[in-house]
Amino acid sequence: MCFKSSIVSYPDRGHWGNNKYRGNCSGHIIKDFIQTYGNPNSLVVDPSIGGGTFMDVAKELGVAYVGTDLHQGFNLLTDSLADEVAKHYQTKANLVFWHPPYADMIKYSGNMYGEVNPYDLSQMGIETFGQFVQVALFNIYDALQDGGVYGVLIGNMRRKGRYYNLSSMIERLAPGVLIDEIIKTQHNNVSDSRQYTGNIVRIMHEKLLVFRKEKSVTPIAPMRKRLEKHAENLVRSTIYASCLGRKRVELIQLYALVEPFGYMQEDVNIIVDEEVKARRLAITNQQQIYIP
Numbered sequence: 001m002c003f004k005s006s007i008v009s010y011p012d013r014g015h016w017g018n019n020k021y022r023g024n025c026s027g028h029i030i031k032d033f034i035q036t037y038g039n040p041n042s043l044v045v046d047p048s049i050g051g052g053t054f055m056d057v058a059k060e061l062g063v064a065y066v067g068t069d070l071h072q073g074f075n076l077l078t079d080s081l082a083d084e085v086a087k088h089y090q091t092k093a094n095l096v097f098w099h100p101p102y103a104d105m106i107k108y109s110g111n112m113y114g115e116v117n118p119y120d121l122s123q124m125g126i127e128t129f130g131q132f133v134q135v136a137l138f139n140i141y142d143a144l145q146d147g148g149v150y151g152v153l154i155g156n157m158r159r160k161g162r163y164y165n166l167s168s169m170i171e172r173l174a175p176g177v178l179i180d181e182i183i184k185t186q187h188n189n190v191s192d193s194r195q196y197t198g199n200i201v202r203i204m205h206e207k208l209l210v211f212r213k214e215k216s217v218t219p220i221a222p223m224r225k226r227l228e229k230h231a232e233n234l235v236r237s238t239i240y241a242s243c244l245g246r247k248r249v250e251l252i253q254l255y256a257l258v259e260p261f262g263y264m265q266e267d268v269n270i271i272v273d274e275e276v277k278a279r280r281l282a283i284t285n286q287q288q289i290y291i292p
């Protein structure tokens with residue numbers, strides 16, 4: 001079926017995929033997504049299949065598909081999704097469905113499978129998650145044909161009385177044109193069984209945000225360049241923020257910060273030199289940067 005309105009509700013998740021895989025989603029929403037935005041000749045892709053719901057739906061619909069995940073050795077933050085698709089088909093994707101972790105709400109690596117992987121989006125706090133999720137979104141965008149569509153299914157969360165709107169975060173960061181927002185009511189989620197005290201509004205929905213890749217956009221800079229720029233900004237803003245707060249920042253901290261991006265220590269040293277000169281900072285023998 002196609003989506004008939006912007007609100008959907010699937011009381012049973014259906015028979016697709018592994019229903020024991022934590023945080024798995026209903027196959028109905030994947031089926032409706034493919035049938036609304038695709039056609040029988042579409043090539044559909046899911047870079048984070050989890051318990052395989054997407055693969056089972058795609059097989060049943062008889063469409064060409066590529067499905068992978070960190071637990072299959074594919075890392076959406078460092079490996080090109082376009083190259084992964086190209087291993088199987090000679091064309092880019094028509095549709096991508098992405099159901100990322102909801103930040104660290106459920107941990108995957110080291111919990112559902114294998115050892116803890118620092119590139120696992122579920123191992124990141126909300127702020128870091130936001131930075132890395134953008135890299136993932138651009139990777140997905142690169143893997144799409146012009147006019148192709150991608151959907152991101154995500155829920156929101158509350159912690160210590162604060163509401164974290166992860167779907168709004170995705171909407172702000174995602175490249176392309178937003179074409180639909182599908183609200184999916186949740187059934188039998190963990191919070192249903194928790195005892196709440198006070199007037200807390202229970203979160204009972206997730207959102208599927210749907211974006212289209214526009215033909216006329218300027219080509220995306222290669223992933224490597226994007227990551228390098230991101231790492232550089234991180235170094236500069238960390239120095240700036242520490243000095244503003246009159247705190248010292250150690251060179252070694254800066255190395256550790258950008259190490260996951262594969263950013264070289266020599267490049268950090270160059271940025272530090274520039275910042276020290278430009279902002280009239282000083283650096284101690286112990287390699288701490290500070291305002292003299």
Ligand SMILES: C[S@@+](CC[C@H](N)C(=O)[O-])C[C@H]1O[C@@H](n2cnc3c(N)ncnc32)[C@H](O)[C@@H]1O
Nearest residue numbers: 024025048050051053070075076099101120121
């Ligand atoms: C919410 S689950 C997906 C559930 C799936 N839709 C299902 O129905 O079973 C999120 C998945 O994202 C994967 N993931 C986390 N970080 C990743 C990364 N860097 N690259 C690829 N997949 C990642 C996790 O391994 C996990 O399986």
